Amino acid sequence: MTEPFTDRLSINQITVKSWTFEETVRGCARHGIGHVGAWLDSVAEIGVDKAAGVLADHGVSVSSVCRAGFFTGNSPDRSWAGRADNERAIDMTARLGADVLYLVCGGVADDRDLPAARAAVRDGLAELVPYAAERGVRLAVEPLHPMMCAERSVIVTLDQAVELAEPFGPDEVGIAIDTYNVWWDPRLAEGIERAGDRIIGYQVCDWLVPQPHPVFGRGVPGEGVIDLRGITRAVDATGYDGPIEVEIFNEKVWSSPPDEVIRVIKERFAAGVLG
Amino acid sequence: MTEPFTDRLSINQITVKSWTFEETVRGCARHGIGHVGAWLDSVAEIGVDKAAGVLADHGVSVSSVCRAGFFTGNSPDRSWAGRADNERAIDMTARLGADVLYLVCGGVADDRDLPAARAAVRDGLAELVPYAAERGVRLAVEPLHPMMCAERSVIVTLDQAVELAEPFGPDEVGIAIDTYNVWWDPRLAEGIERAGDRIIGYQVCDWLVPQPHPVFGRGVPGEGVIDLRGITRAVDATGYDGPIEVEIFNEKVWSSPPDEVIRVIKERFAAGVLG
Numbered sequence: 001m002t003e004p005f006t007d008r009l010s011i012n013q014i015t016v017k018s019w020t021f022e023e024t025v026r027g028c029a030r031h032g033i034g035h036v037g038a039w040l041d042s043v044a045e046i047g048v049d050k051a052a053g054v055l056a057d058h059g060v061s062v063s064s065v066c067r068a069g070f071f072t073g074n075s076p077d078r079s080w081a082g083r084a085d086n087e088r089a090i091d092m093t094a095r096l097g098a099d100v101l102y103l104v105c106g107g108v109a110d111d112r113d114l115p116a117a118r119a120a121v122r123d124g125l126a127e128l129v130p131y132a133a134e135r136g137v138r139l140a141v142e143p144l145h146p147m148m149c150a151e152r153s154v155i156v157t158l159d160q161a162v163e164l165a166e167p168f169g170p171d172e173v174g175i176a177i178d179t180y181n182v183w184w185d186p187r188l189a190e191g192i193e194r195a196g197d198r199i200i201g202y203q204v205c206d207w208l209v210p211q212p213h214p215v216f217g218r219g220v221p222g223e224g225v226i227d228l229r230g231i232t233r234a235v236d237a238t239g240y241d242g243p244i245e246v247e248i249f250n251e252k253v254w255s256s257p258p259d260e261v262i263r264v265i266k267e268r269f270a271a272g273v274l275g
Numbered sequence: 276m277t278e279p280f281t282d283r284l285s286i287n288q289i290t291v292k293s294w295t296f297e298e299t300v301r302g303c304a305r306h307g308i309g310h311v312g313a314w315l316d317s318v319a320e321i322g323v324d325k326a327a328g329v330l331a332d333h334g335v336s337v338s339s340v341c342r343a344g345f346f347t348g349n350s351p352d353r354s355w356a357g358r359a360d361n362e363r364a365i366d367m368t369a370r371l372g373a374d375v376l377y378l379v380c381g382g383v384a385d386d387r388d389l390p391a392a393r394a395a396v397r398d399g400l401a402e403l404v405p406y407a408a409e410r411g412v413r414l415a416v417e418p419l420h421p422m423m424c425a426e427r428s429v430i431v432t433l434d435q436a437v438e439l440a441e442p443f444g445p446d447e448v449g450i451a452i453d454t455y456n457v458w459w460d461p462r463l464a465e466g467i468e469r470a471g472d473r474i475i476g477y478q479v480c481d482w483l484v485p486q487p488h489p490v491f492g493r494g495v496p497g498e499g500v501i502d503l504r505g506i507t508r509a510v511d512a513t514g515y516d517g518p519i520e521v522e523i524f525n526e527k528v529w530s531s532p533p534d535e536v537i538r539v540i541k542e543r544f545a546a547g548v549l550g
Contacts, residue, residue, distance in 0.1 A: 108500050110500075112502040114502065145422065146420065147421070147422040147486070149458075149459035151484055154459075156459055157461060185421070186435050210490075212489075214487075224425075225385075225425045227387040
């Protein structure tokens with residue numbers, strides 16, 4: 001019998017953000033969930049080698065690591081130190097036993113020059129790829145929602161992400177799709193098809209109406225207006241059969257008990273997310 | 276001597292929203308501004324014929340009327356009554372002596388079927404065009420920002436807007452460009468060129484960092500990250516030489532004295548907006 005939670009469901013750490021890394025891994029194991037989406041700051045708290053041990057002890061694998069990038073020099077808190085931080089993120093991903101590192105490409109710089117910012121992303125990616133490839137880490141270009149173009153990512157469509165990735169091998173640079181970021185795109189179906197076998201990350205959450213917050217407006221699957229099943233069907237039709245991460249930025253979710261959040265996600269996963 | 280304020284600057288009523296229609300027209304005239312962007316609810320308050328008289332008395336013309344549309348049956352407050360409301364909006368636009376009526380196409384319906392919502396927009400537009408054309412009113416399709424896809428407009432890119440408009444004559448259906456809605460688009464330059472002589476409305480405001488509100492996050496030109504001059508240059512390069520409306524949804528702007536808001540806009544207009 002297929003077990004959808006073990007095979008496909010992954011809980012991104014941000015969804016249960018009051019938990020430490022170890023609590024998240026234990027929680028996933030307790031709920032029969034086979035994968036976790038890891039955040040590097042939380043891995044650093046426990047130490048990367050101990051984190052790898054906790055994963056092995058519980059039979060939980062890392063579906064993705066968040067995050068490197070910020071190639072334009074513009075990150076929300078202006079704290080990203082560039083190439084050194086990106087190499088450290090790659091090292092940690094490899095030591096964690098993971099092989100997919102998400103990129104948040106960086107927002108537009110203060111000079112308002114969007115084409116220049118996009119060129120900086122191309123250049124920064126090209127510079128980083130050999131270091132990642134040598135360590136067996138695939139870089140996942142994630143288009144963010146256009147509302148994050150200023151502060152987080154000048155890469156805002158699947159078409160752009162595919163064009164960024166194409167100069168590199170599929171084992172070097174892949175694509176990460178998050179339903180919240182791409183659901184509005186009139187070229188979504190074409191974009192998913194174009195991404196094809198480069199899709200190495202798939203995250204889901206819903207779009208709440210109204211949006212309660214300019215950034216933290218994401219909902220549990222089923223609470224919003226995104227056709228999650230339709231998007232999953234399109235992603236799976238490319239041949240993707242990897243983990244589906246539930247990643248929710250939402251203050252109400254964060255103030256709920258994580259076990260209860262996971263219970264609701266499991267309840268809705270098969271009927272509301274799987275194609 | 277060219278007078279940029281008389282020739283090109285227009286103040287959208289929402290920017291000075293504490294003023295009535297008459298106060299806005301008087302204010303524009305007092306500041307040497309030749310155009311105003313009108314909202315129908317505010318025109319209805321004074322009465323459309325009296326509003327037309329106030330405009331004539333002050334030598335102020337209407338650059339655009341806001342708004343009709345909501346073809347998907349989904350508007351933010353669910354109050355839009357469909358075709359009857361759209362015909363009334365066309366009638367009022369004509370009686371006001373204006374000829375550009377903005378369309379807000381409507382959000383995705385509760386069934387989460389985005390392709391169906393987009394088909395409903397195509398059908399609703401086709402149904403409305405003859406009524407508008409008979410009254411000399413051009414319908415302006417405005418792509419809204421993708422963050423408004425759920426509640427306000429499933430039309431979110433210039434490419435989509437052009438494809439919606441193309442079956443009709445340029446005197447029947449045009450395109451409205453608002454910098455806040457389109458600045459992030461990797462295909463912005465191509466989209467503006469494609470819209471070409473269909474551009475019948477151009478609105479500017481800035482994108483604030485961070486966004487203070489999920490909807491009311493717009494700033495006075497110069498306060499944000501949008502390359503307004505570059506976009507104006509591209510719009511003007513299509514041959515557009517009509518009014519440039521400053522339309523700002525922002526609670527801080529709304530709580531400032533309108534005369535002061537207009538003074539700041541005038542101060543920044545030539546150097547910060549004109550190409």
